[in-house]
Amino acid sequence: xxxxxxxxxxxxxxxxxxxxxxxxxxxxxxxxxxxxxxxxxxxxxxxxxxxxxxxxxxxxxxxxxxxxxxxxxxxxxxxxxxxxxxxxxxxxxxxxxxxxxxxxxxxxxxxxxxxxxxxxxxxxxxxxxxxxxxxxxxxxxxxxxxxxxxxxxxxxxxxxxxxxxxxxxxxxxxxxxxxxxxxxxxxxxxxxxxxxxxxxxxxxxxxxxxxxxxxxxxxxxxxxxxxxxxxxxxxxxxxxxxxxxxxxxxxxxxxxxxxxxxxxxxxxxxxxxxxxxxxxxxxxxxxxxxxxxxxxxxxxxxxxxxxxxxxxxxxxxxxxxxxxxxxxxxxxxxxxxxxxxxxxxxxxxxxxxxxxxxxxxxxxxxxxxxxxxxxxxxxxxxxxxxxxxxxxxxxxxxxxxxxxxxxxxxxxxxxxxxxxxxxxxxxxxxxxxxxxxxxxxxxxxxxxxxxxxxxxxxxxxxxxxxxxxxxxxxxxxxxxxxxxxxxxxxxxxxxxxxxxxxxxxxxxxxxxxx
Amino acid sequence: xxxxxxxxxxxxxxxxxxxxxxxxxxxxxxxxxxxxxxxxxxxxxxxxxxxxxxxxxxxxxxxxxxxxxxxxxxxxxxxxxxxxxxxxxxxxxxxxxxxxxxxxxxxxxxxxxxxxxxxxxxxxxxxxxxxxxxxxxxxxxxxxxxxxxxxxxxxxxxxxxxxxxxxxxxxxxxxxxxxxxxxxxxxxxxxxxxxxxxxxxxxxxxxxxxxxxxxxxxxxxxxxxxxxxxxxxxxx
Numbered sequence: 104x105x106x107x108x109x110x111x112x113x114x115x116x117x118x119x120x121x122x123x124x125x126x127x128x129x130x131x132x133x134x135x136x137x138x139x140x141x142x143x144x145x146x147x148x149x150x151x152x153x154x155x156x157x158x159x160x161x162x163x164x165x166x167x168x169x170x171x172x173x174x175x176x177x178x179x180x181x182x183x184x185x186x187x188x189x190x191x192x193x194x195x196x197x198x199x200x201x202x203x204x205x206x207x208x209x210x211x212x213x214x215x216x217x218x219x220x221x222x223x224x225x226x227x228x229x230x231x232x233x234x235x236x237x238x239x240x241x242x243x244x245x246x247x248x249x250x251x252x253x254x255x256x257x258x259x260x261x262x263x264x265x266x267x268x269x270x271x272x273x274x275x276x277x278x279x280x281x282x283x284x285x286x287x288x289x290x291x292x293x294x295x296x297x298x299x300x301x302x303x304x305x306x307x308x309x310x311x312x313x314x315x316x317x318x319x320x321x322x323x324x325x326x327x328x329x330x331x332x333x334x335x336x337x338x339x340x341x342x343x344x345x346x347x348x349x350x351x352x353x354x355x356x357x358x359x360x361x362x363x364x365x366x367x368x369x370x371x372x373x374x375x376x377x378x379x380x381x382x383x384x385x386x387x388x389x390x391x392x393x394x395x396x397x398x399x400x401x402x403x404x405x406x407x408x409x410x411x412x413x414x415x416x417x418x419x420x421x422x423x424x425x426x427x428x429x430x431x432x433x434x435x436x437x438x439x440x441x442x443x444x445x446x447x448x449x450x451x452x453x454x455x456x457x458x459x460x461x462x463x464x465x466x467x468x469x470x471x472x473x474x475x476x477x478x479x480x481x482x483x484x485x486x487x488x489x490x491x492x493x494x495x496x497x498x499x500x501x502x503x504x505x506x507x508x509x510x511x512x513x514x515x516x517x518x519x520x521x522x523x524x525x526x527x528x529x530x531x532x533x534x535x536x537x538x539x540x541x542x543x544x545x546x547x548x549x550x551x552x553x554x555x556x557x558x559x560x561x562x563x564x565x566x567x568x569x570x571x572x573x574x575x576x577x578x579x580x581x582x583x584x585x586x587x588x589x590x591x592x593x594x595x596x597x598x599x600x601x602x603x604x605x606x607x608x609x610x611x612x613x614x615x616x617x
Numbered sequence: 618x619x620x621x622x623x624x625x626x627x628x629x630x631x632x633x634x635x636x637x638x639x640x641x642x643x644x645x646x647x648x649x650x651x652x653x654x655x656x657x658x659x660x661x662x663x664x665x666x667x668x669x670x671x672x673x674x675x676x677x678x679x680x681x682x683x684x685x686x687x688x689x690x691x692x693x694x695x696x697x698x699x700x701x702x703x704x705x706x707x708x709x710x711x712x713x714x715x716x717x718x719x720x721x722x723x724x725x726x727x728x729x730x731x732x733x734x735x736x737x738x739x740x741x742x743x744x745x746x747x748x749x750x751x752x753x754x755x756x757x758x759x760x761x762x763x764x765x766x767x768x769x770x771x772x773x774x775x776x777x778x779x780x781x782x783x784x785x786x787x788x789x790x791x792x793x794x795x796x797x798x799x800x801x802x803x804x805x806x807x808x809x810x811x812x813x814x815x816x817x818x819x820x821x822x823x824x825x826x827x828x829x830x831x832x833x834x835x836x837x838x839x840x841x842x843x844x845x846x847x848x849x850x851x852x853x
Contacts (some may be wrong), residue, residue: 116787117743125741129700136700143738143745143783149709153701165738171702226687227818245699289730453846 104135107172107180108159110142112405114168124190126512131186133179139187142169144527147274152528207393207547208233212240222285223248223272224281230273231255238262238270239254245325246272247286253334257403260338269346270339276303277539279310279323287510287539290579297353297414299343301326301360304537305387305405306451307575308602309359312409314577315600316423321352328454331363331371331500341374348378356384356417357408361458362477363365372397373616381415383408386479387463388456426600433611436531436597439567440612444530447543447609448523451515452509453470453575453602454545456535460606461494467490474499489523493612510542530613531569533605536587538576547574547587554594569612573605622691629821661798663756664808666763666847673844676810676818680841682823688834692746701850706740713739714750718842722849737791738783738847746835748779748787752764752794756807757847759797764850802828807840 116124121139128137133194140146142163150156155171161167174180205211208221219236223230227250234244237425238259246259251273263270277300278285282293289307291314298320300306310320324346326339338360347353356378356421363371363386375382375397383400385408394401400415402408414420447464451457457475465471470491472481483490488499495502497516498507516534523532536546543549552568561568572591573616576584593599634646641654667673690696693714695707713732720729733751740746755776758768776795779788793799806821813821825840826833 115743121742138700138702140741140744140785145735145737145739145747149702149705152705226823
């Protein structure tokens with residue numbers, strides 16, 4: 104183990120930059136621990152307590168910045184230090200862009216007369232008030248904020264409905280309006296397929312699959328996760344369906360959601376009967392009959408929904424690469440796993456991606472537990488301890504309270520991955536890596552060191568640890584899907600071409616005695 | 618100086634530009650000049666500690682819950698910590714902030730000074746967490762009619778030590794707070810905790826939590842701890 108210490112004399116960075124640099128430094132490959140802090144006497148005392156103080160650090164002054172890197176070898180420490188230096192250089196040269204900031208919605212409306220949409224991303228306690236102001240100024244609203252009361256949501260959607268505006272959210276993470284990707288959306292081709300989604304990552308997945316199959320998106324309208332609940336009544340989904348029905352650029356419409364409340368599902372399906380465009384319905388875990396009866400096109404999975412939409416949009420089916428499931432691979436992996444390696448552990452950033460993989464597992468297995476189960480009987484007793492087949496949505500409140508979403512900060516999932524990899528009953532770990540405008544800049548890269556370590560440890564114990572990775576993104580995203588896939592492959596991960604395939608592969612790998 | 622621009626980069630200002638004053642003008646290189654001729658000096662003013670305490674009690678409970686959900690951990694607010702440095706920092710912050718509050722509750726001023734001095738310069742960020750916590754606590758001690766206002770001379774005594782223990786930027790914040798001078802958002806939060814509705818209080822709290830990275834959370838926890846001490850002292 105080697106420790107490298109660098110003192111930067113009289114160097115000040117604001118607290119936000121310091122914390123951010125420190126977090127990034129800890130994610131550099133080969134670093135066991137890194138910290139960047141002001142060299143005060145008390146911080147030096149902390150270093151002494153953890154056995155890292157040196158004469159050089161003792162000499163540092165209050166106004167100096169200390170960088171301490173602990174790595175496996177001097178070479179790795181040096182490489183890590185160079186990477187940290189690069190972060191400092193980037194920080195220094197990050198001269199702001201030309202975006203204008205307005206302190207209030209009123210001043211933005213006054214100065215940006217062409218604007219017609221407001222993205223609200225303030226704390227939930229104040230989000231409704233800001234959204235109301237935006238609607239009153241005739242702006243469509245995309246509300247990224249969560250923790251907004253259902254009463255406020257109902258009222259805001261009522262105001263929007265009366266004014267002919269969109270009220271996307273609360274808790275709406277994905278939209279593509281006029282080819283402009285908002286919040287977590289991906290960069291996809293412009294086209295003639297419109298999506299209405301009550302699920303952020305579900306909408307992302309369908310938009311990305313459509314892009315992959317050669318289609319494109321006209322609009323992607325998010326509704327927020329509660330829109331299809333009994334109380335909210337699907338106001339936004341119904342308004343969005345009507346809007347897309349009138350939109351000349353849209354030829355086909357896709358609806359994506361977790362299972363809606365029964366009465367709301369009926370309202371949505373009734374609306375399909377009034378529409379003059381084909382509608383593909385993908386309500387994860389939903390049933391086919393009602394959709395067909397309403398004249399819609401049923402899709403059990405996100406992949407199927409995207410494929411049907413692309414074909415309906417006019418793309419020649421024979422020209423589409425459908426990425427069929429790799430059945431020989433399933434047989435190959437089944438042989439590698441021991442009899443006791445019978446469980447799947449799904450560690451997801453995307454809630455709907457988690458749901459989809461979980462429902463696919465539930466078709467084959469009974470003991471499927473989760474922090475977001477369909478049946479409360481299968482709720483994990485302790486969300487930090489897996490049982491049977493376990494599917495975790497790390498974006499759920501139990502994991503995000505006081506912390507950023509795992510698509511931004513992956514640290515909780517990395518820790519859980521290490522825990523699961525040690526369990527001899529685990530056959531396969533499945534993970535999603537979500538690319539998009541607001542997401543982590545290198546979601547695969549931060550996980551790779553843990554993956555390599557876990558696979559090596561399993562091998563030393565004489566077991567094969569199978570890891571399935573799915574990268575949600577397109578060739579237009581930054582980083583690109585290919586770049587991320589290359590990293591997965593180099594770490595020995597099996598990558599899936601879609602979330603649906605990832606779920607199918609995982610459930611196939613652990614199937615015994617067939 | 619209060620400004621509404623989101624970034625100085627739009628004015629072409631960069632780190633290292635020369636700052637100087639001449640003929641009632643403040644200059645930043647050749648890029649910006651600001652007239653300081655008719656400036657008035659802003660002083661923070663803190664609201665009087667209330668007689669009726671129900672609002673304060675209710676708001677303190679709501680503020681604690683809000684910080685639990687939205688406050689940034691890593692300083693006084695604890696989290697699991699991914700490195701031994703983080704864990705040890707949080708352990709010391711917890712030990713010393715609790716020690717300080719206990720000592721103040723028992724009027725053991727020497728012991729209180731021992732802990733306060735050991736909080737100075739402790740923790741992550743440009744203004745270390747220990748300093749931020751003290752700034753919040755000092756502000757409460759300076760509320761007019763505060764039951765713990767008797768500790769004002771103690772603040773001034775202990776802050777002398779800070780010059781040697783923390784960086785200049787953080788020292789200035791501590792020094793000012795030891796004389797009851799704090800930033801406007803802190804004054805507003807203190808007022809709203811004592812007199813305003815929960816919604817208004819949360820607006821004020823949110824503004825303080827936005828300070829720095831974890832600094833706002835550390836300041837807010839200093840304020841809450843100080844106000845708790847006030848409530849305890851009243852019932853002695």
